[in-house]
Amino acid sequence: METTLRTFSVLVDDEPGVLSQISRLFSRKGFNIESLAVGPTEERGLSRLTLEVLTDDQQTELLCNQLSKMVPVHSVRLLAEEHSIRREMVLCKVRAEERSVRSELIQLANVFRASILDVSSISMTLAVIGEESKNEALTDLLREFGILEMVRTGMVALERGRYTIQDERKETLEFNLGKML
The missing domain is CATH 3.30.70.260 (ACT domain)
Structure with missing residues (x-):
């Protein structure tokens, strides 16, 4: 299998x-x-x-x-991937000692809709939220600049449409209450 x-x-x-x-x-x-x-x-x-x-x-x-x-x-x-909304956040601190590098990183952040959270004389910290493939694409590009440190959250997901995880729970509670009566 x-x-x-x-x-x-x-x-x-x-x-x-x-x-x-x-x-x-x-x-x-x-x-x-x-x-x-x-x-x-x-x-x-x-x-x-x-x-x-x-x-x-x-x-x-x-x-x-x-x-x-x-x-x-x-x-x-x-x-299922096709029936859910899935997101992960990546925080990435990148080497950015030169002004030209910082400009390139700002352009990359704009393309990937990432946020710039911190800038120092030697580094820049970016946050990106998205599907794993988007986050991977950005981190691959950031490796070229030199990643100083990086952390990823776990994937979070919700079912698309009107269904919720609570629907199943409510049905079970109603069924169990009905059995007790």
């Missing part, structure tokens, strides 16, 4: 130890998390994890099922 990069969006309780539990699941199953982003959601007490992992179809189904069974997990979505 062919392995591809899959994006999992997981809604969890915002509590200590939840991230550790989820990363242990992937580790126990022998998967390396290629990208990870975690943050609070619009609902107090809940966080969203966006994980990217190389898996095949069978492994993806197994991971979705295992995640869904975990107590702190409210909802799991597998986000």
Whole structure:
């Protein structure tokens, strides 16, 4: 089976130890998390994890099922690239000792819609937000100037259109409440 990069969006309780539990699941199953982003959601007490992992179809189904069974997990979505909006941020400090180099970097920033966050006599720090391919293209060009340091966030993603990760959760809650009555 062919392995591809899959994006999992997981809604969890915002509590200590939840991230550790989820990363242990992937580790126990022998998967390396290629990208990870975690943050609070619009609902107090809940966080969203966006994980990217190389898996095949069978492994993806197994991971979705295992995640869904975990107590702190409210909802799991597998986000297809064509049906989701995906973004990553890159901060990159580049050598820029000469005025001509700074001018070139400003032009590159404009082309890639990057922001210039800091300028010193020897460096310039840029931020770019976009899809991985756009960010890679810019960092490849910045390497020619000499990258002093760089950091990338994990990929964050949302489903396109009217669907949300909460839809599945609401359906489950309604079903469970109906069973209790």
